[in-house]
Amino acid sequence: xxxxxRDFLKIAGVSALGLSAGTLGFLGEGAxxxxxxxTAQDFAKPSNAKQWGMxxxxxxxxxxxxxxxxxxxxxxxxxxxIEGKQEIKWLWTDDFHATFPTEFPTYLSDDLHHRKFLLxxxxxxxxxxxxxxPTKATFKNNEGLVIMDYHRCIGCRYCMAxxxxxxxxxxxxxxxxxxxxxxxxxxxxxxxxVEKCTFCVEKLAQGxxxxxxxxxxxxxxxxxxxxxxxxxxxxxxxxxxxRRNPAAGTEPSVFYIL
Amino acid sequence: MIEKALKGSPRYFGxxxxxxxxxxxxxxxxxxxxxNGLMITGLSRDVSWGFYIAQFTYMVGVAASAVMxxxxxxxxxxxxxxxxxxxxxxxAIAAVIMCLGFxxxxxxxxxxxxxxxxxxxxxxxxxxxxxxxxGYLVLNVVIGWTSLMAYWKRVTPPAWVKPxxxxxxxxxxxxxxxxxxxxxxxxxxxxxxxAILAARFLSSAFCSGPSILLLMTLLVGKLxxxxxxxxxxxxxxxxxxxxxxxxxxxxxxxxxxAFYSNMPGHMAPIEFLFNGFQxxxxxxxxxxTASFLAIGSxxxxxxxxxxxxRDMLVPALIMLVIGTxxxxxxxxxxxxxxxxxxxxxxxxxxxxxxMMIALMIYATGGFVLTVLxxxxxxxxxxxxxxx
Ligand code: SF4
Ligand code: SF4
Numbered sequence: 001x002x003x004x005x006r007d008f009l010k011i012a013g014v015s016a017l018g019l020s021a022g023t024l025g026f027l028g029e030g031a032x033x034x035x036x037x038x039t040a041q042d043f044a045k046p047s048n049a050k051q052w053g054m055x056x057x058x059x060x061x062x063x064x065x066x067x068x069x070x071x072x073x074x075x076x077x078x079x080x081x082i083e084g085k086q087e088i089k090w091l092w093t094d095d096f097h098a099t100f101p102t103e104f105p106t107y108l109s110d111d112l113h114h115r116k117f118l119l120x121x122x123x124x125x126x127x128x129x130x131x132x133x134p135t136k137a138t139f140k141n142n143e144g145l146v147i148m149d150y151h152r153c154i155g156c157r158y159c160m161a162x163x164x165x166x167x168x169x170x171x172x173x174x175x176x177x178x179x180x181x182x183x184x185x186x187x188x189x190x191x192x193x194v195e196k197c198t199f200c201v202e203k204l205a206q207g208x209x210x211x212x213x214x215x216x217x218x219x220x221x222x223x224x225x226x227x228x229x230x231x232x233x234x235x236x237x238x239x240x241x242x243r244r245n246p247a248a249g250t251e252p253s254v255f256y257i258l
Numbered sequence: 259m260i261e262k263a264l265k266g267s268p269r270y271f272g273x274x275x276x277x278x279x280x281x282x283x284x285x286x287x288x289x290x291x292x293x294n295g296l297m298i299t300g301l302s303r304d305v306s307w308g309f310y311i312a313q314f315t316y317m318v319g320v321a322a323s324a325v326m327x328x329x330x331x332x333x334x335x336x337x338x339x340x341x342x343x344x345x346x347x348x349x350a351i352a353a354v355i356m357c358l359g360f361x362x363x364x365x366x367x368x369x370x371x372x373x374x375x376x377x378x379x380x381x382x383x384x385x386x387x388x389x390x391x392x393g394y395l396v397l398n399v400v401i402g403w404t405s406l407m408a409y410w411k412r413v414t415p416p417a418w419v420k421p422x423x424x425x426x427x428x429x430x431x432x433x434x435x436x437x438x439x440x441x442x443x444x445x446x447x448x449x450x451x452x453a454i455l456a457a458r459f460l461s462s463a464f465c466s467g468p469s470i471l472l473l474m475t476l477l478v479g480k481l482x483x484x485x486x487x488x489x490x491x492x493x494x495x496x497x498x499x500x501x502x503x504x505x506x507x508x509x510x511x512x513x514x515x516a517f518y519s520n521m522p523g524h525m526a527p528i529e530f531l532f533n534g535f536q537x538x539x540x541x542x543x544x545x546x547t548a549s550f551l552a553i554g555s556x557x558x559x560x561x562x563x564x565x566x567x568r569d570m571l572v573p574a575l576i577m578l579v580i581g582t583x584x585x586x587x588x589x590x591x592x593x594x595x596x597x598x599x600x601x602x603x604x605x606x607x608x609x610x611x612x613m614m615i616a617l618m619i620y621a622t623g624g625f626v627l628t629v630l631x632x633x634x635x636x637x638x639x640x641x642x643x644x645x
Contacts, residue, residue, distance in 0.1 A: 128445050156366075173295045
């Protein structure tokens with residue numbers, strides 16, 4: 001089984017036909033061997049939003065929890081582990097200066113100076129990466145997610161030049177050899193295309209939360225930024241939060257409580 | 259007319275063979291890149307464009323610069339360029355072919371190239387760049403070929419060529435403007451995020467492109483009986499001098515804006531280029547060399563007495579070409595990506611294979627140019643011999 005997207009379409013097809021939703025045996029043995037193959041029922045109640053967003057309470061995250069978040073994301077999504085400057089990452093950590101360079105913190109509190117921050121694609125409301133992509137391989141769906149069609153990407157890397165947050169990685173080489181445990185339920189990418197965090201679009205379609213949010217022990221909150229009753233808006237009402245480089249005008253959807 | 263490319267001296271075929279050999283060697287490296295991916299380049303997650311895109315940018319300038327002959331010749335009926343004009347148009351053809359080549363070798367999935375057409379996305383500047391570059395190629399092929407054909411047959415060119423020529427004048431400006439917009443419209447890249455970028459591109463193109471043309475016609479003049487004409491050389495070197503002055507002036511405008519305003523984001527890439535950033539100084543030797551060559555070329559070019567002396571003109575033009583090439587071909591791209599969005603430096607220098615693959619494209623351009631110029635020169639010799 002190669003592509004979970006194809007499976008997704010099959011599953012969608014099955015549910016459209018109104019067939020009973022059992023384990024989809026015809027998908028092949030690889031799929032059966034893997035645990036928790038989603039069924040049509042799993043897709044019956046997707047989560048919906050106008051603009052998905054995330055609030056990260058940075059003080060609540062320690063190194064171990066952040067590692068758990070990253071591992072969950074990278075293992076599930078077959079993110080290859082490549083050392084050096086041609087690395088690929090969807091979710092990672094860095095210090096205050098790298099996360100918020102436009103703040104030019106001169107006298108930074110000790111606490112913030114030593115704190116690590118989770119970095120990922122901001123799923124911007126006005127994304128530069130989408131604007132520049134010449135093939136619509138990077139696009140914004142109607143829930144505000146900035147996602148990619150890897151089969152359409154020509155690897156021009158214009159989106160990488162366009163993103164002001166360094167959120168995107170390019171497959172300089174064949175990633176397959178660098179994926180320790182291939183997850184058969186998620187497609188891995190090919191050489192020559194760009195990739196990045198998707199806010200776990202495949203989980204949201206099943207009414208679940210992104211993997212990092214689940215692993216964060218409550219330090220990361222997820223929801224619809226345009227719904228005043230959503231958990232993200234509730235927390236933003238109470239607490240002051242900042243975004244990375246808001247002057248770039250992309251309207252990032254990831255907020256950081258310091 | 260094309261048959262004129264099939265007969266020639268051993269020297270002509272020797273040159274073609276040499277270009278083919280370079281294409282073959284570079285092609286071997288390109289096969290390695292096709293099989294392994296862009297991992298064989300020095301590119302990285304932080305500096306995701308490099309040598310290929312820089313050469314592309316420089317060559318767009320060379321292609322656009324043909325307008326420095328086309329405009330005076332067709333628009334102001336400046337007859338002194340009558341011998342050079344076809345050389346300029348054919349150089350533009352070779353340059354655009356190289357541009358397209360540099361794009362193809364840069365993309366990670368070249369077999370999906372046509373996606374840019376199939377999924378045309380007008381909000382992407384890259385889409386427009388494809389449109390204007392291919393359009394410019396067609397314009398120059400049609401105009402160049404038809405006028406040369408008419409000249410060969412000793413008739414006046416058909417009337418429909420005129421409007422195409424005027425279109426090509428505007429088009430020439432558009433190719434380098436759109437190429438500048440590729441860079442100048444990105445919110446996080448301060449070095450490129452400047453309203454004057456297109457103007458800088460054009461000014462650097464209008465001095466470097468004609469310099470390359472002039473150097474090569476002088477070389478051809480040494481090898482064959484071709485003579486571009488004293489007047490043409492004089493006027494073109496004056497154009498080059500003015501364009502270079504404007505180019506340097508525009509750069510000082512950038513310096514003023516960045517350093518008087520004292521905005522860190524604007525200063526950082528320039529500091530990186532000339533002084534190093536966070537201890538990384540790998541780009542500074544290139545940029546200081548470029549600066550000295552630029553100033554040196556101006557010193558030799560500005561006094562008319564020196565400019566009109568071939569022994570001064572030729573080294574001045576060579577300095578100018580190397581200086582502007584270092585500026586656009588090395589500094590421009592790296593400075594756009596440095597410092598990166600995390601305010602750090604990831605160093606980038608092209609690898610050997612990367613340069614060999616770029617050489618393949620340059621050799622392809624050399625091959626095309628040799629054939630085209632051969633045809634133009636033969637036609638001219640035949641027509642002039644018969645009168
Ligand atoms: S963070 Fe970058 S990649 Fe993600 S949506 Fe914004 S501009 Fe695009
Ligand atoms: S690399 Fe792919 S996703 Fe990025 S701009 Fe080019 S085609 Fe679009």
